[in-house]
Amino acid sequence: MRGLLALIIQDFKRLLTNALFWVITASLVVIILVINFALPQRVTQEQYRLVTNHATLSGELATVADSEDEIRQAVEAGNTIGLMRKADGSITVFHPQLSAKTVHALMVTIANATPVHVQVESIHEGGRIVPFNKRMTPIFICFEALVIGFILGGALMLSEKEEGTFRALRVSPMGVDRYILSKTVLFSLIAVLYALLMAWFSVGFDFPALGFILLSFFGAAIFSLLGLAFTSLFKDLSSWFFSMAFVLSINMLPVMAYMEPSFSPLWIRVIPSYTIIFAYESILFGAEGITVAATLTLAGWCIGAYALSRAAVGASLLARGRR
Amino acid sequence: MIQVDHVYHDYEGKGIYAVSDISFTVQSGKVFGFLGPSGAGKSTVQNIMTGLLPVQRGEVRYDQYSVKALRTKFFNRIGVSFEQPNVYARLTGYENLKYFAALFSAPTCDPMELLDSVGLREAANKKAGEYSKGMRQRLTLARALLNKPEYLFLDEPTSGLDPATAASVRELIKAQRDRGAAVFLTTHNMELADSLCDTVAFLYGGKIAAMDSPDALKRRYGKRLVTVAYQEGESERVAAFDMDHREALVAFLAQNNPITIHSQEATLEEIFLLVTGKELTA
Numbered sequence: 226m227r228g229l230l231a232l233i234i235q236d237f238k239r240l241l242t243n244a245l246f247w248v249i250t251a252s253l254v255v256i257i258l259v260i261n262f263a264l265p266q267r268v269t270q271e272q273y274r275l276v277t278n279h280a281t282l283s284g285e286l287a288t289v290a291d292s293e294d295e296i297r298q299a300v301e302a303g304n305t306i307g308l309m310r311k312a313d314g315s316i317t318v319f320h321p322q323l324s325a326k327t328v329h330a331l332m333v334t335i336a337n338a339t340p341v342h343v344q345v346e347s348i349h350e351g352g353r354i355v356p357f358n359k360r361m362t363p364i365f366i367c368f369e370a371l372v373i374g375f376i377l378g379g380a381l382m383l384s385e386k387e388e389g390t391f392r393a394l395r396v397s398p399m400g401v402d403r404y405i406l407s408k409t410v411l412f413s414l415i416a417v418l419y420a421l422l423m424a425w426f427s428v429g430f431d432f433p434a435l436g437f438i439l440l441s442f443f444g445a446a447i448f449s450l451l452g453l454a455f456t457s458l459f460k461d462l463s464s465w466f467f468s469m470a471f472v473l474s475i476n477m478l479p480v481m482a483y484m485e486p487s488f489s490p491l492w493i494r495v496i497p498s499y500t501i502i503f504a505y506e507s508i509l510f511g512a513e514g515i516t517v518a519a520t521l522t523l524a525g526w527c528i529g530a531y532a533l534s535r536a537a538v539g540a541s542l543l544a545r546g547r548r
Numbered sequence: 549m550i551q552v553d554h555v556y557h558d559y560e561g562k563g564i565y566a567v568s569d570i571s572f573t574v575q576s577g578k579v580f581g582f583l584g585p586s587g588a589g590k591s592t593v594q595n596i597m598t599g600l601l602p603v604q605r606g607e608v609r610y611d612q613y614s615v616k617a618l619r620t621k622f623f624n625r626i627g628v629s630f631e632q633p634n635v636y637a638r639l640t641g642y643e644n645l646k647y648f649a650a651l652f653s654a655p656t657c658d659p660m661e662l663l664d665s666v667g668l669r670e671a672a673n674k675k676a677g678e679y680s681k682g683m684r685q686r687l688t689l690a691r692a693l694l695n696k697p698e699y700l701f702l703d704e705p706t707s708g709l710d711p712a713t714a715a716s717v718r719e720l721i722k723a724q725r726d727r728g729a730a731v732f733l734t735t736h737n738m739e740l741a742d743s744l745c746d747t748v749a750f751l752y753g754g755k756i757a758a759m760d761s762p763d764a765l766k767r768r769y770g771k772r773l774v775t776v777a778y779q780e781g782e783s784e785r786v787a788a789f790d791m792d793h794r795e796a797l798v799a800f801l802a803q804n805n806p807i808t809i810h811s812q813e814a815t816l817e818e819i820f821l822l823v824t825g826k827e828l829t830a
Contacts, residue, residue: 231650235643242638389634393691396598397651398623 232407236381240411245380249373253419256365257426264358273321276300279310306331355510362427363505364480367498370419371441372473374412374449379456381408382538383465391541401539405531409449416445424509432509440508440515443527444501448476450530451497454537497526550574550597550699550730555606557592566592567754570606572747576698579721579731581745583738583820585827589754590734591631594701597732598628610699624654627697631704631734633684637677641668641687644676645694652695662690665720667713682709689717693724700724703734718744738816748816752824762816769822770813776800777807788812 240246275287276299287308290296296307300319307319316335320328385391394404420441424432455472459465479499482489483506493499500522504515555570567589574580582590595601597608599615608615613622635644645659663672666686671679676687689705702721706714721744725731735741741748742762749759758765772791777784784807789797791811801809814822821827 228650228653231646235639235647235650238643239636239638384638385636388637389630389632390636392600392630393628393634393648393688394651395600396623396626396628397648398620398653399651400620403651 229403229407229410232403233411236407236411239381239384240377243377243380243384246377249369249376250419252369253422256369257423260358260361260365260423260427264361266356266358268357273304273306273323275308276305277308277310279308308335359428360506360510362424362509363502364483365427366420366423366441366505367444367502368473368477368480370416370423371445371498371501372448372452372476373416373419374409374445375452375455375473376469378408378412378449378452379459379465379469380462382453382456383459383462387461401535405450405453405534405538408453409446409534412449413442413445417441420445428509433514436508436514437505440501440504440523443523444497444504447497447501447523447526447530450527450534454530454534457537457541497530500526549576549611550732551607551609552593552597553607553609555593555596555603555608557589557596557601557604565754567596567751570751570756572749572756572759574699574730574732575746576730577725577728578746579725579733579744581741581748582732582734582751583736583741583748583816584751585736588751590751591703592754593751594628594703594732594734598626598701621653624652624695625697626699626701627692627695628701629689629692629703629705631707633681633688635676635679635684635687635691637675639676640673641676641679641683641690642672644687645691648691649694654695656694657696659690659694662693663687665693665716666690667716682713685709686713686717689720693720696727696729697724698729700729700731701734702731704736705733706735706737706740714740738820742816750820750823752820752826758819758823765816765819766813769819770811773812775810775812776804777809778804779807780804 276290276296277287278290278292278296288299290299290307293309296309296319299305300307300321303321305321306323309317309319311317318328318331318335320331323331382391385394417438420437421434424437452469455469456465459468476496476498479493479496479502482493482499483502489499500519504519504523507516507519508514550573552570552572552574556568557566558564559566570589570593572580582593584590592601596603597615599618603614603616610618610622610625635641636647639647641663642659645662649656649659660669660672663669666689668683668686668690671683676684679687685705685708689702692700692702705721706717709717718740721731721733725744733741733745745762747759747761748765750757760768774789774791774797775786776789776797777786779785787800787804789800817827
């Protein structure tokens, strides 16, 4: 334990001299500023006017057109939905590539048009309406604070390869477990600190801190372990950097599911950041905290990532002559 | 004791051996010198012995333990100094030693005392990246001594060092030998080998061409002659005498005014040339 702590301290000293570390730290401040001052609190995603040849279809909300051509031209011009009632009573909807969901809702509305009072109620999980800018916080935490180990762990490992110190470690009693644990614990602790700072300065202090810290620690551990396994395939920074950026961009795909929850195919759900983003959303904005399913998924990822990292780093760190 | 038995190594698996049929023993409290030019296979043998390369054929044993079955904790007992200094450039010399000291479960030396012993105390708090090559070389040597190793591997430990520093490194190696370490010294510096080694092996073309103590090699390959430089009138002359005919030498010394007397034993460099037909260069 004493040895592990000493390694963590020395790795932290090396980190302080790494320019990439300071770039990531500076971007932490920028992200907090962006969440609080640059992103809007509300975003209207679809704002369309209606054009129709039959005023009764949408009442006072619609602009009346004289012909089908006029409706088509208005739709092509943008931000317009056209409703054309034909002589036989059927209705054609012209729309500028709206989502199937929106078109379906529109059709239902038209089909059920009756002179009754309609009440609108917005339903939201946990009863809180989360401003758009705050809702971005889980994304930024996941892809800034948590991936720090993936990026900087790889950078430290490659500098060891380039300096030749990796070779010196191979003839020392370091052992693969101590090597990956010292780096993983260091980056997980830094990630917890960065994640807390982002959460406190973006959404305040009203969330369960223990769950948040555990999620951040083990989430960062998953990325650190995967990063070490991935980096062990490379010999230098230049060949690693773009591959690393590619892998991280794939890891960001679950943002689509976060922004549009109805889009959650299996291939997105198996990316580790998927579970982590929604777990953060649940902790920061939900009422119930992390679900059992999410906890089990993260535990599985931790074990799998450790096994993968141990195998990959072990093949590089330990000579074939050693057990 | 380190026992190397009939070791071969083929990097590409095409039957072209970088080293072949290498056998020797390094005793505790002794310095074994592995001498040869660049590319002879010295580092290959050291890498096999330290587990950096797998043993493809043959055997390397530390006492009764095969290198093929060494566990991580065994590396508490060895120290390795590489020819190319490999240190953490962004840590200070002191921090470098602290980092590696943390890896050992065995007792370690005080990093500052070690830095002092290799002449780096003044530069202890300077980043290793700012060290000269010679300073990094000494830092690498200090790192190899951190755990008071039972088995010490030194690859060209005086390469790039000035004569004064090289002399202090030589004393440091002697101290390791005297405390009982088995020292495996890889070098092409014959003077260093001559002054330090109990046994030397000449490696050439991946094979051991000759192996014995430096004195035995000199006796075996040297000439049994004594040369005497003497004054004759205004000029200085030299006469040679066979050691088997001592009476002639004694009579000559009684009748002349000798200036210097030298035995004509061969240097290790000359023996290497004699044995391999090649000069020993870096």
